[in-house]
Amino acid sequence: MEIATILILTVLVMVVLNKFRRPNNYPPGPTWLVPFVGNSPYLRKLSKKLGGQHRAFEFLAKELKSPIFSLKLGTENVVVGMTHSIAKEIYSREEFDGRPDNFFIRLRTMGTRLGVTCTDGKFWTEQRRFVLRQLRNIGYGKSVMQTRINEEVKEVLDIIKNKNGQPIWPGGSNIIATSVVNILWTFTTGTKIKRNDPRLLKFFELLQKRSKAFDISGGILSHMPWLRFIAPEATGYNLINDLNSKFYGFFLEYVEEHLRTYSDAKSNDDLIYAFLKEMKKREGQADSTFTIKQLIMIILDIFLGGSQITSTSIDLVLMTMVIYPEVQRKCHEELEKVVAADGELPSFADRHRTPYIDAVINEVLRFYSLVDIGGPRRTLKDCHLRDFFIPKGTTVLIGLSDAQHDESIWDDPQTFNPERFFNGKMQNQFFPFGLGRRKCLGDNLGKECIYQFFTGILNRFTLHKSDKEEDAPSMDLLPGIILSPKPYKIVFKQKGK
Numbered sequence: 001m002e003i004a005t006i007l008i009l010t011v012l013v014m015v016v017l018n019k020f021r022r023p024n025n026y027p028p029g030p031t032w033l034v035p036f037v038g039n040s041p042y043l044r045k046l047s048k049k050l051g052g053q054h055r056a057f058e059f060l061a062k063e064l065k066s067p068i069f070s071l072k073l074g075t076e077n078v079v080v081g082m083t084h085s086i087a088k089e090i091y092s093r094e095e096f097d098g099r100p101d102n103f104f105i106r107l108r109t110m111g112t113r114l115g116v117t118c119t120d121g122k123f124w125t126e127q128r129r130f131v132l133r134q135l136r137n138i139g140y141g142k143s144v145m146q147t148r149i150n151e152e153v154k155e156v157l158d159i160i161k162n163k164n165g166q167p168i169w170p171g172g173s174n175i176i177a178t179s180v181v182n183i184l185w186t187f188t189t190g191t192k193i194k195r196n197d198p199r200l201l202k203f204f205e206l207l208q209k210r211s212k213a214f215d216i217s218g219g220i221l222s223h224m225p226w227l228r229f230i231a232p233e234a235t236g237y238n239l240i241n242d243l244n245s246k247f248y249g250f251f252l253e254y255v256e257e258h259l260r261t262y263s264d265a266k267s268n269d270d271l272i273y274a275f276l277k278e279m280k281k282r283e284g285q286a287d288s289t290f291t292i293k294q295l296i297m298i299i300l301d302i303f304l305g306g307s308q309i310t311s312t313s314i315d316l317v318l319m320t321m322v323i324y325p326e327v328q329r330k331c332h333e334e335l336e337k338v339v340a341a342d343g344e345l346p347s348f349a350d351r352h353r354t355p356y357i358d359a360v361i362n363e364v365l366r367f368y369s370l371v372d373i374g375g376p377r378r379t380l381k382d383c384h385l386r387d388f389f390i391p392k393g394t395t396v397l398i399g400l401s402d403a404q405h406d407e408s409i410w411d412d413p414q415t416f417n418p419e420r421f422f423n424g425k426m427q428n429q430f431f432p433f434g435l436g437r438r439k440c441l442g443d444n445l446g447k448e449c450i451y452q453f454f455t456g457i458l459n460r461f462t463l464h465k466s467d468k469e470e471d472a473p474s475m476d477l478l479p480g481i482i483l484s485p486k487p488y489k490i491v492f493k494q495k496g497k
Contacts, residue, residue, distance in 0.1 A: 022070070025389040027079055029070035030060070038072030040223040052479035054372035054401045057082065061402070068388055074223035076102060078376075079390055082399035084406035084429065089385070090377065090398055091435035098378035099124075100395045103225035107240060110248065115297030116441065117305060120378070123289055131298060131441065134274040138187060141444045148186055149449055150345050152179035153456040155195075160461060160492045167466035167489035171315030174204050180311040180449055181303065188299055189254050190270030203250065207308065210243050251296045272299075306442040308482050309370055313446070314453045315485055317364045319473045320416070321463045322490045327418060331357050331458055339459055346455035348448045354455070359421035361450055365432040366404045367416050368475075370483050374398035374434065404432075416475075461492040 022032065030039050046056040057080050061067055067082040081090050090096045098120040099105065105118050113119050116128050139145055156179055160168070170176055178195050181203070185193050193200050220227060220235050228237035258272045267277040275295045282288040321328040334356045339346050351358055377396040384390065405413040409429050411420065420426055433443035440446070457463075465472065471489035478484050 023389060023391055025387075027068045027070040027385075027388045027390075028064045028066050029072075032072040036075055036226070037224060038074055038076075040073050040220065043071060043073065044220070047479075052372065052483075054399060057373070057397075057399050058402055061399070068385055073395075074225070076100070076223065076395055077391070077393075078395045078397060079385070079388075080397045080399060081385065082402045084403040084409045086386070087374065087398050087400060087403040088431070088435065090396060091374075091431065091438075093383075094437065095380050095383045096377045096396055097437055098380045100376050100378045102222060102395075104222035107221065107237075108244065109297050110244060110293065112293070114294050115301045117301040120380070126289060127294070127298065128441070130275075130278065131271070131302075134271055135187060135441075137268050137274065138270060140187060145183075145187075145445065145448065146348055146452070148183050149348075149452045150456075152182055153345060153452055155179060156453065157456060157460055160457070161494065163492065165491055165493055167468065167471055167491050169487055169489050170318050171312065171485060172487060176314050176453065177204065177307060177311040179453070180314075181307045183445070183449065184303055184306050186270070188271045188302060189258075190273070199250070202246075203303075206243055206246055206250070207304075209239070210304075247300055248296055251299045252292075254299075255292060255295060271302075302441070305440065306445060310442070310446045310449050312370055312482060312484050313365060313450050316368050316370075317361060317450065317454050318457065318463060318490065319485055319488060320360075320364055321458075322465045323473055323475065324416065327360060327416075328458075328463060331360060332462070335455055335458055339455075344459075346452070346459055348451050351451060355422060355424075356418065357455060357458075358451075359418040361454065362421040362427075362430060362432075363416060363418040366410070366421075366430060368477060368483065369401040369404045369432075370477075372399075372401035372483055374400040377438075404430075457492075459495075461494055464491040464493060466491055 022029075030042060032038050043053070043056060046059065047053045050056050050059060060069055060071075060080070061082045067086055069080055071078045071080065081087060099113075099118050101113060106113060109115055109118060113123075116124065116131060119127065136142070139148075156175060159175055160170075168175075178200065181200070182192050185191065221237060221240070227235045232238045255272060255276075258270075258276060262273065262276050262280075264277060266273045268274065272295065275290065275298070279288070279290040279292075279295070282290050321331070334354050335346065338350055338353045346354075375395075375397040377398070379390050379392050379394045379396060381392045382389070383392075385396075390396070404410070407413055410426075411417075421430070433440040433446060466489045468489070473488035473490070474486045476486070478486055
């Protein structure tokens with residue numbers, strides 16, 4: 001009996017040691033000290049001290065003297081790739097196209113791997129192609145999209161006008177975010193939701209709570225999921241479960257309404273009807289990936305991925321105009337040459353006629369790098385990244401902030417300089433919406449929204465700093481899943497008055 005016990009314990013020890021053994025020719029990294037915890041406490045402490053996980057990664061790259069390094073986050077092997085060229089390589093190689101299959105990813109999708117953002121393989125390919133095809137069928141990327149964007153721009157212009165020059169935060173009170181969500185709403189549900197609708201206010205409340213619940217790598221639950229049994233409140237486990245349930249119920253109402261009113265003739269009205277048609281067509285197929293739960297996860301992906309990044313980008317472009325009034329002056333001068341009619345909204349089709357404005361938008365996206373850490377990716381097979389061996393199943397994170405501030409690519413990257421993008425320069429080096437097969441689904445919508453809202457507002461107003469010191473904007477952003485500006489206020493003055 002004693003021999004059997006010793007053998008079992010020996011095997012367990014060997015399994016644990018092997019799990020925490022650094023593979024041969026693996027990227028350098030901090031020592032993996034504590035089993036089942038690894039570097040998680042160290043990374044969290046470092047991130048808090050330096051003001052964000054991306055800054056912790058920049059510190060580690062310098063400390064280890066390697067743009068590629070490794071971490072043990074809980075039991076998960078994680079490799080981080082910094083610099084511009086490494087980011088492009090990871091984006092472009094199919095062996096890095098996977099998504100991690102861990103507790104946190106499954107928690108996000110009700111215990112399964114569903115949606116588009118957090119899936120991979122054949123399932124992901126089929127679902128992504130379907131979503132892109134159906135969005136185009138209902139007007140995504142076409143004149144219909146510009147019409148819907150312009151409707152929301154006009155609404156925002158009226159809101160600003162009614163403030164009568166009082167200092168406001170355009171990103172506050174969901175002024176812009178509501179419009180971006182409504183554009184997505186019409187493509188997804190076929191209807192527009194009113195600004196004072198309680199359901200919309202509930203949606204924003206859920207988004208804000210979610211953004212505080214975890215960071216880009218999934219937080220402590222991703223690294224040490226067993227802590228949910230010890231501290232379900234402190235780890236955010238109960239909160240995330242509650243948010244998941246509320247998000248699911250929120251979108252289920254719209255899906256059930258579409259089920260009650262469904263007909264094949266409506267399949268090109270919106271994404272939900274299109275999905276339901278495909279689901280009905282595949283009824284009885286045991287391997288069908290078209291289910292109600294999958295539909296809700298797709299809707300969640302669209303709103304989580306599209307609304308916050310786009311609205312925050314618009315907020316930052318406007319904020320930057322009051323920080324750099326000379327840049328704003330040049331934008332006004334260029335726009336006045338393109339938009340002749342009084343009150344006319346600029347058109348995205350005229351983007352090529354406003355190269356300086358286009359350069360300003362690109363520089364805002366580069367300079368602030370809202371998604372500071374790209375990923376997470378998962379290696380689909382054993383491979384090498386530069387000289388390092390990366391085993392199959394390794395989680396890979398991309399230092400996007402570092403890539404967009406890489407001194408080997410960008411001249412004086414810490415300086416805001418739109419001229420670096422003027423007349424199409426550096427476009428091939430710029431990837432704010434990602435690259436490769438996993439490029440952001442909403443890149444076209446994001447680009448058009450940012451341009452239309454920015455130029456629409458500039459066409460009607462000049463932007464000025466508030467007289468109050470506490471309203472001053474800051475170029476230091478708040479950390480989170482998506483970086484965001486600190487609260488500030490600016491004054492919108494109608495042109496010609």
